[in-house]
Amino acid sequence: MDDDAEEARGAGALVVNDAGEYLLHLRDDIPGICDPGAWSLIGGNRDSGETSEETIRRELKEEAGLDLPDLVRFTVAESVGHDGLAKGRVQVFRAVWNGDAAALPVGEGIMFHWFAPDVVPRLRMSGWARAAIARDQGREPDEGG
Structure with a gap:
């Protein structure tokens, strides 16, 4: 097992569809949670x-009712808390899914939505999720990500 993955505090799922869109999760806008009111990837601590894989499979099921058998390790991103301090590493997994985001059960947060890559830079988004999408697009996070 990958040492970096096991040192990660959290796990996230970069879910893409065949159109190249990203499935994002609008988080609750309440004090005390990570990235309140922001779009993010499905995931958690x-x-x-x-293991990181057990975490993301649990979070996908709890937050969206999803079971994605083709999850693969993709990257490790750094998470920053609501207080601006580093929270830790997030192991990001990647999977393809072509379902209806609006039909997903919302176990946590507000809603799910598909976004085209050119829309992502205009969203209020968690930094680690933005970094993972930038890497998926072949950019480093500081290049407009």
Whole structure:
């Protein structure tokens, strides 16, 4: 197992469809949570004893009712908390899914939506999720990401 992945505090899912759009999750705008009111990837913190893969599979099920069998490790991103301080590393997995975002059950947050890559830069978004999308687009995060 990858040491970087197991040191990651959280896990996220970069879900893309065949049109090249990204499935994003609008987080609740409440104090005390990571990235309140921002668009992000589905994901969350690891529970004690979980691997990164177990974490993302649990989070996908809890937050969106999804079971994505083709998840693969993609990148590791740095998360910054609502207080501006570093929170830790996030192991990002990537998968393809072509479903209806609006039909997903919302277990946490507000809603899910597909976004084209050219729309992503205009969104209020968590930094680690923006970095993962930039890498998926073949850019480093500081190049407009």
